[in-house]
Amino acid sequence: MGETLETIRKAIRSNEWTRPTAGHAEGYVQTNLVILRKPLAFDFLLFCQRNEKACPVLDVTDAGSYIPALSAPEADLRTDVPKYRVYENGVLTSERNDIKDLWEDEFVAFLLGCSFTFEKALMDYGIPVRHIEENVNVPMYHTNLPCHESGIFKGNMVVSMRPIPAKDLAKAVQITARSTKSHGAPVHIGNPESIGIKNVSSPDFGDAVTIKEGEVPVFWACGVTPQAAAIASRPDLMITHAPGHMFITSLKDTDVTI
Template identity: 65%
Template sequence: MLETAKLTPDAAREMIRNNQWIKPTSGVSKGYTQANLVVLPKELAFDFLLFCQRNPKPCPVLDVTEPGSAIPTLTAPSADLRTDIPKYRVYRSGVLTEERTDIRDLWGDNMVGFLLGCSFTFESALIENGIPIRHIEENCNVPMYKTNIPCVKAGQFEGPMVVSMRPVPEKDVVRAVQVTSRFPSVHGAPVHIGDPASIGIQNIDQPDFGDCVSIKDEEVLVFWACGVTPQAVAMQVKPEIMITHAPGHMFITDLKNEQIAVL
């Protein structure tokens, strides 16, 4: 069995490009930073960049491409954002119209790609500190939920924050906060701990994105801001076209996690 955790980013992206990996990327290329993708026409790019600047917890920017270019020069200059993500989503006027493994035919000269930090990045640090990651254990996607936490509006972009949830043993919650606080460029510390109803989540067993995971009696629910937030925004704002990663199917960069960590 191939040990995907040991794959270099180049090798992982080659597998993805050849459709040999069409699954969530949590645990792939351990130690390397993963990213969410948003692709928009350049006439919307400034407003979206401003939205990210005003909402750094759910939308921390790692890289932005030149208009028309699919090459993320700061984070993976040998990559192609049109092919190197396992699964993409295409939203047209706020409606999810299709999922696909290649977006070359949709990437015109006016398209701009944004790579946003992803919480999969700090999972290896949690594991190294003895904190289990349930969706990795259960070989499924992380559960993600729309909340009642509003993002700060920028131009036409507005909508609710999306969060990812990981159940953490009660004795490890403080440590989980400490560990993830070192990674502000990939969502950083949790935005909520405890009762999901306090942030508008009515049923923890029915995530809006991803999969449900088991929760043990001694565990506390911990919620981090999530880079799927732009997809919730797309549903509300309804731009003519927005292309994103499918939740959990991330872009693997050449950056090592420690390069983006703070002391």
């Protein structure tokens, strides 16, 4: 931790950094990435608008451009994510450290807000963030919470989980509710089974974390939701970040906080 934005972005671009980004480049907005061909871009933009809690849009590139002009004009979306995933017809076919050889003139890239952005605020108020404490990836889960459909895009919401001391629940809700472009307030608190999570100790993405006595599992909408939509909707091609391996923008947390 404590790396500057320039240091961490350079390390990612040179493939020296291929691990999750939670707790790093503090103060800068982290985002999820979705890349689609132009014919599907409008339907996906509408999917994001209809499911803003899970897919808050921060930036969209012009067709063929790999430069996110509004959020990081000095960056390159082909190289500046620690790990990418490639889905073809709904099937995860590869994970890669860059996508330069895959780039097409029809590609449109979407940057969607990420809950990593509000974690520093939680810690500043003395609320623990367990996956950072344990140096693992945040746990993420498929749920039974349906998304609103748009064109071919459909599926259920994915959520991330952080154990929160019961005494701090109200404070955690208030803090994260300010970050409307980073998923905002939780979508569920407590009993995981009521949103379709059978075993909170066995996440679908990321790593399990310790839930201590007196803590409650709290669930936030997650930007891995489009990857669940890719599996359910089967677009011919969708490129995303690998869960937890985010794109770090040049925006400050305060730019997207109420």
